[in-house]
Structures are given as C-alpha cells and as structure tokens.
Amino acid sequence: MATTLTPVLSAHWDEKDSWTLAAYERHGGYRGLRAALAMDPSAVITEVKDSGLRGRGGAGFPTGMKWSFLPKPDGGPRYLVVNADESEPGTCKDIPLMLANPQALIEGVIITSYAIGCHKAFIYLRGEVVHVYRRLLNAVAEAKAKGYLGDDILGSGFDLDVVVHAGAGAYICGEETALLDSLEGRRGQPRLKPPFPAVAGLYARPTVINNVESIASVPAIVTGGAEWFKSMGTERSTGFGFFSLSGHVTRPGQYEAPLGITLRELLAMAGGIRGGHQLKFWTPGGSSTPLFTEEHLDIPLDFESVGAAGSMLGTRALQIFDETTCVVRAVERWIEFYKHESCGKCTPCREGNYWMVQVLHRLERGQGTQEDLDTLLDICDNLLGRSFCALGDGAASPVTSSIKYFKDEYLRHVTEGGCPFDPAQSALFQGAHAR
Amino acid sequence: MSFSAEAGQRLAADAQQIIARYPVPRSALLPMLHLVQSEEGFVSADGVEFCAEQLDLTAAEVAAVATFYSQYKRHPNGTYTVGVCTNTLCAVMGGDAIFEELSEHLGVGHDQTTEDGAITLERVECNAGCDYAPVVMVNWEFFDNQTPTTAKDLVDELRAGRDVAPSRGAAKVCSFKEVSRVLAGFPDGRANEGVQAGGPTLEGTLLARRNNWTAPAMAAPVPAVPAEQVAAETTAASAGASGSDAPSVPAGTRERAGTVAGKPAGEATHGSQDNGSATTPPPKEG
Numbered sequence: 001m002a003t004t005l006t007p008v009l010s011a012h013w014d015e016k017d018s019w020t021l022a023a024y025e026r027h028g029g030y031r032g033l034r035a036a037l038a039m040d041p042s043a044v045i046t047e048v049k050d051s052g053l054r055g056r057g058g059a060g061f062p063t064g065m066k067w068s069f070l071p072k073p074d075g076g077p078r079y080l081v082v083n084a085d086e087s088e089p090g091t092c093k094d095i096p097l098m099l100a101n102p103q104a105l106i107e108g109v110i111i112t113s114y115a116i117g118c119h120k121a122f123i124y125l126r127g128e129v130v131h132v133y134r135r136l137l138n139a140v141a142e143a144k145a146k147g148y149l150g151d152d153i154l155g156s157g158f159d160l161d162v163v164v165h166a167g168a169g170a171y172i173c174g175e176e177t178a179l180l181d182s183l184e185g186r187r188g189q190p191r192l193k194p195p196f197p198a199v200a201g202l203y204a205r206p207t208v209i210n211n212v213e214s215i216a217s218v219p220a221i222v223t224g225g226a227e228w229f230k231s232m233g234t235e236r237s238t239g240f241g242f243f244s245l246s247g248h249v250t251r252p253g254q255y256e257a258p259l260g261i262t263l264r265e266l267l268a269m270a271g272g273i274r275g276g277h278q279l280k281f282w283t284p285g286g287s288s289t290p291l292f293t294e295e296h297l298d299i300p301l302d303f304e305s306v307g308a309a310g311s312m313l314g315t316r317a318l319q320i321f322d323e324t325t326c327v328v329r330a331v332e333r334w335i336e337f338y339k340h341e342s343c344g345k346c347t348p349c350r351e352g353n354y355w356m357v358q359v360l361h362r363l364e365r366g367q368g369t370q371e372d373l374d375t376l377l378d379i380c381d382n383l384l385g386r387s388f389c390a391l392g393d394g395a396a397s398p399v400t401s402s403i404k405y406f407k408d409e410y411l412r413h414v415t416e417g418g419c420p421f422d423p424a425q426s427a428l429f430q431g432a433h434a435r
Numbered sequence: 436m437s438f439s440a441e442a443g444q445r446l447a448a449d450a451q452q453i454i455a456r457y458p459v460p461r462s463a464l465l466p467m468l469h470l471v472q473s474e475e476g477f478v479s480a481d482g483v484e485f486c487a488e489q490l491d492l493t494a495a496e497v498a499a500v501a502t503f504y505s506q507y508k509r510h511p512n513g514t515y516t517v518g519v520c521t522n523t524l525c526a527v528m529g530g531d532a533i534f535e536e537l538s539e540h541l542g543v544g545h546d547q548t549t550e551d552g553a554i555t556l557e558r559v560e561c562n563a564g565c566d567y568a569p570v571v572m573v574n575w576e577f578f579d580n581q582t583p584t585t586a587k588d589l590v591d592e593l594r595a596g597r598d599v600a601p602s603r604g605a606a607k608v609c610s611f612k613e614v615s616r617v618l619a620g621f622p623d624g625r626a627n628e629g630v631q632a633g634g635p636t637l638e639g640t641l642l643a644r645r646n647n648w649t650a651p652a653m654a655a656p657v658p659a660v661p662a663e664q665v666a667a668e669t670t671a672a673s674a675g676a677s678g679s680d681a682p683s684v685p686a687g688t689r690e691r692a693g694t695v696a697g698k699p700a701g702e703a704t705h706g707s708q709d710n711g712s713a714t715t716p717p718p719k720e721g
C-alpha cells in the first residue's frame with residue numbers, strides 16, 4: 001500500500017480521557033502555544049503561510065494568507081470566529097474532533113488570536129450537538145484555570161477571552177457571512193462580498209473565520225514547523241486531514257491521512273465496500289461536490305486533482321454508495337435538503353430547489369418524462385454561478401453530476417414507470433421496507 | 436409578560452449573564468431563545484416578548500429570528516425530541532425505514548408530539564454522524580447505528596420514564612428543557628460523562644496504531660526564530676542544499692509514514708498536475 005495514515009489530531013483519541021486538559025498535555029499539548037508566545041505574531045503567520053495549510057472547511061483557501069489580509073491594527077477590536085457549524089451532508093469530522101480532543105481547537109484558537117491580534121474569539125457551534133457544546137465549554141474552563149486563557153496568558157502580556165456560542169439549526173449558518181449575521185443575533189443570511197470579513201466582519205470589524213480542523217491544525221504546525229507539515233501531502237495540498245468514510249463500507253469512520261491519498265487506498269484500510277457489493281457512486285467532499293464513480297478510485301484526493309477530475313475536495317466527506325442505491329433517490333433527498341435550508345434571499349436558489357424537488361419527486365414516482373432531465377439541467381444552469389452564495393451553486397452539483405454519469409438510470413425511471421430499486425436492499429438491517 | 440414574577444426575575448438574571456458574554460447585546464439573542472425554551476419548552480409569545488425587552492428589540496424582530504431556526508419550537512415540545520436523520524446517507528442506510536416504523540409505532544408524524552407529551556418526532560438533517568448511520572438524535576444526543584427495533588425500544592423506554600444513555604453523550608439523556616438551558620450556555624456539569632469517541636471515530640487511530648503508522652516525527656520544538664530566518668531556511672531546504680533541515684525521522688519510519696517525506700517521489704501522492712518532485716528531500720536514515 002503506497003500511502004499510510006498520519007494521525008496527528010487523532011493520535012490519542014483511543015485514550016478514555018482524551019478530551020481532558022491533562023490528557024492533552026500528556027501528549028505535548030500547549031507546547032505550540034509556548035513556542036508561539038516566544039515568537040513575534042507576524043512570525044507565527046509566516047510559519048502558517050509557509051506550511052501551505054489550506055482551509056479545511058471546504059473551499060481550501062490558504063489559511064496564513066487569509067490571516068495576512070487583515071488591515072493594519074487601528075486600535076479597535078479584531079475577531080477570530082471558528083466555524084463549528086459542520087452541517088454539509090456527509091461531513092462528520094469536526095464534531096468527533098471536538099468531542100474527543102477539544103483542547104487542540106482551544107490551543108489553535110489561542111495561537112491564532114495571538115498571531116492576528118485578537119482578544120475575543122468565538123466558536124460558533126451548530127446547536128444540534130449538546131454534548132460537544134458541554135465539552136467545549138469545559139475545555140475553555142479548564143484552559144482558563146490553567147492560565148492558557150484570560151489575562152496575561154503564561155506571563156506573555158497577551159489577553160484572550162473565548163466565547164462558545166450555540167447556533168439553533170440552520171445549514172446556511174455554515175456560510176461564513178451568514179454565520180456572522182447569526183452570531184450578531186439575526187437570521188442567518190449571507191452578506192454581499194466585498195467587503196470581505198477580513199475588512200468588515202463581526203460587528204463590521206476585521207475578522208478571521210476558519211474551520212475547526214484548520215484551527216486545530218495550527219498548534220502542530222507551530223510545534224513541528226512548516227517543513228514538517230509540508231513533508232505530508234502534495235506540493236500544493238500540503239499536510240494531513242480527516243477523510244471521513246461513510247455509507248456502504250465495511251468500517252466507516254475517520255481516517256487521518258496526508259492529502260493526496262486515494263479512495264482505493266482508503267477503502268483498503270476500511271475493509272472495502274460491504275461484503276458482496278460494489279461501489280456505485282461517491283461524494284469526494286460532501287453533497288455539494290459533484291459525484292464520482294468507480295472510475296475515480298485512483299484520483300489523488302487533493303484540491304488540484306479532484307478539481308481537475310470535475311469535482312471538489314470539499315470537506316473530504318466520502319459518502320459511499322453501492323449498486324443497491326438508486327441515484328435518483330439519493331439526489332432527490334439532497335435537493336430536499338437544499339430546498340429546506342435555502343435561506344430564501346435569492347431567487348435562483350429559493351425557486352430552483354423548490355422546482356427541482358417537484359421534478360425529482362415525479363421521476364421517482366414514475367410520473368416523469370424524458371424532458372424532465374432537460375428541465376433539471378436548465379434549472380441547474382440558473383443556479384450555478386447565479387446564486388447569491390455557494391449553497392445554491394452546491395445544489396446543482398449532485399443533479400448535474402448524477403445525470404452525467406447515470407442518465408440511463410434516470411431514463412429507466414421514465415420507461416419503467418417508477419424507481420427500479422428496492423430501498424430495503426440498501427439498508428444495513430434486514431426487513432427495512434419500502435418507503 | 437405572563438411569566439411568574441419569580442420566573443421573570445430568574446430569567447432576567449440569566450439573560451444579563453448571557454448579554455455580558457458579548458461585545459454587542461444583540462448577539463445574546465440566540466442563546467436567549469434557547470433560555471426561554473428551557474423555561475416553557477418552546478418559544479411562546481411571552482418568550483419572544485421577554486427577549487425583546489431584554490435586548491431592546493421589537494417583538495417582530497425577535498420573532499423573525501426565532502422562526503428562521505429549526506431548533507426553536509413554536510408549539511410546546513415533548514419532553515424528548517426524537518430526530519431521525521433522513522438526509523441521503525442515513526436515509527439510504529435505513530433512516531427512512533426507522534422513521535416510518537417509529538411514526539407508525541408512536542402514531543405521530545413529523546413535528547408532532549405524542550398525546551402523553553413525552554415525544555416529539557422529527558426528521559432531521561445530517562447531524563455530522565454519518566459514519567454511524569443510521570443516526571437518531573434524542574434531545575441532540577447521539578444514538579448511533581440504529582435499527583427500527585432499537586429505535587422503537589428507545590422510545591418505549593423514554594415513554595416509560597426510564598433513563599436512557601446515548602451512544603456518545605452524557606450518562607443519560609436530559610429533558611428538552613434541561614438541554615435547552617445548556618444550549619443557552621449554562622453548563623450542567625455533565626461534560627466529563629460519556630465516552631471520548633465511538634468505534635468509527637477510532638477506526639483510523641487504531642488501524643494506525645496496529646500498523647505502527649505515524650506522522651513523520653517532529654524535530655525538536657521550533658525555536659523562536661525571526662521570520663526572515665525561517666524564510667531563508669525554507670529556501671535552503673527546498674533548494675536541496677542540505678537534507679539536514681528535514682524533520683528527523685527515526686529509522687524505520689521510512690517504511691511507515693505514508694508521506695512524501697517517507698517514500699520515494701514516484702510513490703508520493705501527488706496530484707496529476709504536480710510535477711512529482713518531493714517538497715522536501717527524503718529523510719536520512721537514522
């Protein structure tokens with residue numbers, strides 16, 4: 001096997017008390033903070049820039065570069081906001097990370113805040129995970145008691161307060177500007193960019209927004225150095241990241257590996273597709289990234305290669321479906337999700353998803369026509385590039401890619417007068433009956 | 436305002452604590468809506484009025500926010516919200532069948548509450564537990580790898596008033612009101628209960644341990660060098676002037692660490708657009 005796992009954030013998750021500060025310190029936790037506080041803040045930014053770390057929240061924007069976009073200090077506050085909204089279908093890495101090792105995130109928050117000159121940081125956690133919220137509140141309290149948070153951290157003269165904020169159920173609040181509106185106590189609707197959050201973010205002040213995994217990777221980068229980080233991954237997609245396997249695989253779960261690993265390699269580690277079945281389609285990075293099939297098993301899972309193959313690395317949320325799964329049913333359900341989560345601000349997304357659900361429903365029920373495929377593609381044309389934010393763009397992905405690879409299967413729904421699949425065959429237990 | 440005088444006073448004190456967390460008071464609105472749910476089990480007109488008063492907003496402004504988010508209930512909620520994930524992955528793995536059987540078993544549909552007031556049944560969207568599919572959430576605690584049978588047993592226990600422990604969460608599922616109070620930012624002392632992780636979370640960690648796979652070893656902690664010097668060293672290293680800047684990898688790691696540094700450039704996991712040259716020189720043995 002060419003590539004192996006490189007556990008860094010997940011290295012000690014199997015220890016029963018892994019979420020405690022004591023366990024974190026036992027394995028070198030807060031070494032990175034001590035190193036950072038001895039550095040000039042700008043040197044910390046340079047180190048992260050040099051590491052090549054790219055945002056782990058989906059878009060892959062270089063993290064150090066994002067930090068360096070903040071305008072020069074003007075004496076007013078600047079904020080760090082951690083995006084812990086994790087709601088993209090298939091994405092399930094930040095939640096287990098915060099449950100098992102919240103201190104890695106807290107240390108990352110402190111180092112990042114020091115680097116960018118922030119004295120009040122926020123972690124915006126989706127509200128539907130109460131135990132993760134408890135663990136985060138506890139992690140902040142433990143760090144504070146130990147002098148890692150509060151005034152004059154470790155005698156450095158640097159002050160920081162961290163607020164952990166629970167959302168209330170809305171996928172769109174993962175979009176960074178909608179998140180800011182939500183954190184300001186409003187409906188979560190995206191803002192027009194520019195101005196970008198770096199210039200006018202939370203309370204119209206300079207703000208850095210990063211994903212949980214991005215920030216949690218910072219302590220290791222500071223401790224190990226940029227070169228160490230770059231010794232993993234590919235030239236332009238450096239470092240390690242979580243690959244989250246779910247669905248019809250023998251051992252679904254979290255696999256922390258260098259970027260550029262392939263699904264074939266990951267499947268070998270996860271025991272392959274469940275017994276007696278074959279791979280049919282998969283998402284490389286959540287439901288908003290175009291579907292892949294068996295022909296993409298050897299695509300290196302890095303930003304460039306996945307992009308060149310017509311999809312996006314996204315959040316490395318590998319949802320795996322075998323030959324028992326109806327692609328129309330899968331796509332229909334995702335589009336119901338986008339319809340439900342559309343914030344309603346712009347017409348292409350609000351109306352487009354509504355209509356796509358109608359069309360997909362009638363196809364699944366055997367009331368569709370061949371023209372319905374053109375209708376779907378037309379609607380996607382109006383979504384992609386014409387939506388106000390990436391939620392609308394993302395909704396087009398599963399539709400266009402599934403029609404590209406499985407047009408015949410759509411047509412069978414028309415010619416055979418309904419769905420040719422038995423949902424019970426896809427379920428993990430016996431006796432699951434049809435919807 | 437028709438909270439009792441006692442409740443009104445107590446909640447107002449809580450509300451002030453929430454407001455104090457933020458530089459701008461309005462940021463307290465979402466936690467405050469969780470707070471009023473912890474009192475009444477839903478966001479009532481009184482609850483809206485209370486938030487408006489505390490934050491100097493109009494009731495319309497508060498209601499506009501409250502109706503945007505799916506966790507805020509407009510009708511009295513059951514003691515337990517049972518949310519079956521029916522997003523694609525869970526639905527396909529059996530979530531649809533679970534929802535159907537639960538719905539039949541309980542005699543209620545989506546967003547409806549059983550007559551005894553115990554359970555509000557819901558379809559929920561992906562809850563970031565896909566590697567444990569099919570997932571059921573009870574008051575926002577994880578019940579992993581469910582089947583129709585386990586889910587029906589679960590609701591029967593809840594309706595019988597017995598304590599139920601989630602797969603990954605507190606020692607027992609708390610009531611909807613209790614959980615709402617936690618979500619308002621008031622810890623209930625249960626953070627150290629429950630497991631650190633479930634099986635799927637640990638797959639990679641344990642596989643790596645069995646195979647002795649590790650990330651490349653770190654050199655000694657980075658010294659506090661000025662930025663210019665770091666940049667200079669970086670250039671030197673990538674120019675291949677000296678292999679000694681590479682992380683010190685113990686002998687044997689070469690076979691183990693599946694990284695660019697740990698194996699020949701030809702095997703490295705480079706993208707198709709990359710030229711295949713390693714970003715760092717291969718480590719020296721020993």
Ligand SMILES: Cc1cc2nc3c(=O)[nH]c(=O)nc-3n(C[C@H](O)[C@H](O)[C@H](O)COP(=O)(O)O)c2cc1C
Nearest residue numbers: 055056057083085086087174175176210211214390
């Ligand atoms: C609809 C939508 C949902 C998103 N959800 C998340 C999310 O849950 N978590 C996240 O980190 N980023 C999410 N993003 C991406 C963020 O907008 C943003 O790019 C990211 O938080 C930046 O952090 P990073 O650079 O560290 O990746 C979402 C984007 C969109 C358009």
Ligand code: SF4
Nearest residue numbers: 344345346349389392
């Ligand atoms: S694309 Fe959808 S979610 Fe984004 S602003 Fe438009 S309506 Fe809202």
Ligand code: FES
Nearest residue numbers: 520525561562564
């Ligand atoms: S699809 Fe159910 S938890 Fe992700």
